[in-house]
Amino acid sequence: MSSLLEKIDKNRLPKHIAIIMDGNGRWAKEKGEDRLFGHYHGVESVRNIVEGCAELGVGYLTLYAFSTENWDRPEYEVVGLMELLVSTIRKEVESLNKNNIRLHVIGDMSMLPEYARNELNEALDITRENTGLNLVMALSYSGRWELLNAVKNIAFEVKQGRLQVEQINQDTLQHFLCTSDFPDPELMIRTSGEYRISNFLLYQLAYAELYFTNVRWPDFRKENLYEAIADYQNRERRFGKTSDQLEESETPV
Numbered sequence: 467m468s469s470l471l472e473k474i475d476k477n478r479l480p481k482h483i484a485i486i487m488d489g490n491g492r493w494a495k496e497k498g499e500d501r502l503f504g505h506y507h508g509v510e511s512v513r514n515i516v517e518g519c520a521e522l523g524v525g526y527l528t529l530y531a532f533s534t535e536n537w538d539r540p541e542y543e544v545v546g547l548m549e550l551l552v553s554t555i556r557k558e559v560e561s562l563n564k565n566n567i568r569l570h571v572i573g574d575m576s577m578l579p580e581y582a583r584n585e586l587n588e589a590l591d592i593t594r595e596n597t598g599l600n601l602v603m604a605l606s607y608s609g610r611w612e613l614l615n616a617v618k619n620i621a622f623e624v625k626q627g628r629l630q631v632e633q634i635n636q637d638t639l640q641h642f643l644c645t646s647d648f649p650d651p652e653l654m655i656r657t658s659g660e661y662r663i664s665n666f667l668l669y670q671l672a673y674a675e676l677y678f679t680n681v682r683w684p685d686f687r688k689e690n691l692y693e694a695i696a697d698y699q700n701r702e703r704r705f706g707k708t709s710d711q712l713e714e715s716e717t718p719v
């Protein structure tokens with residue numbers, strides 16, 4: 467069987483792919499297992515997809531791992547997820563480094579237990595100099611939290627006299643988001659058959675191509691990623707313009 471990889475145009479890859487890794491709990495339930503069993507298996511998909519993106523040469527991969535709303539899940543699940551996060555980072559940091567992958571984190575780190583924060587900070591430090599794939603983990607993250615945070619920080623700058631209201635533009639807002647160092651995602655993938663954004667990158671996804679698949683996250687592998695990228699490459703990104711305008715600008719003069 468030939469791989470979908472051959473269908474992908476390496477010169478037109480999305481620079482930034484964002485993924486809502488959904489469906490772990492249902493995957494486990496369908497097997498008569500506990501939800502945490504699904505989360506454990508989800509880690510294998512993370513490993514596979516990170517590797518797939520690094521091999522392709524994708525610049526940025528953002529993974530939605532835990533939302534601010536997920537704190538309201540049953541305590542055993544929240545604790546299980548935190549422990550899984552810490553043990554995974556501990557196990558994987560060496561291979562991230564070996565593959566020149568730089569780890570980033572976006573989200574409300576103050577909500578994380580201290581042991582998780584320490585582990586993350588260490589991994590951020592260890593991978594800081596790497597120049598390959600940028601792996602952005604969205605942890606205790608939500609788009610509304612991020613925007614609220616940005617508004618507060620901008621207001622503070624104005625109050626301190628360091629910023630004039632008239633100076634505030636889209637670049638200012640961008641600068642105060644957690645993602646100020648990253649380009650906007652061009653492709654957003656959600657697994658497990660849910661058709662919603664669930665408070666993910668609300669500002670940054672303005673013109674992202676959205677791709678939904680029924681595959682549950684623990685079953686998601688490189689081939690599924692290639693399928694999503696091939697689908698993305700078949701779309702016309704118009705950014706508010708007409709099809710004719712795009713064709714005109716492509717025609718060499």
Ligand code: IPE
Nearest residue numbers: 487488489490491492493531
């Ligand atoms: C995604 O899987 C992982 C997290 C949100 C942490 P879910 O745990 O949401 O799985 P479902 O959607 O209940 O199947």
Ligand code: IPE
Nearest residue numbers: 486487488530531532533664
């Ligand atoms: C979104 O999934 C958050 C993550 C994948 C981390 P949820 O499972 O929490 O979203 P809803 O509740 O189905 O919208």
Ligand code: MG
Nearest residue numbers: 488489490491
């Ligand atoms: Mg879910």
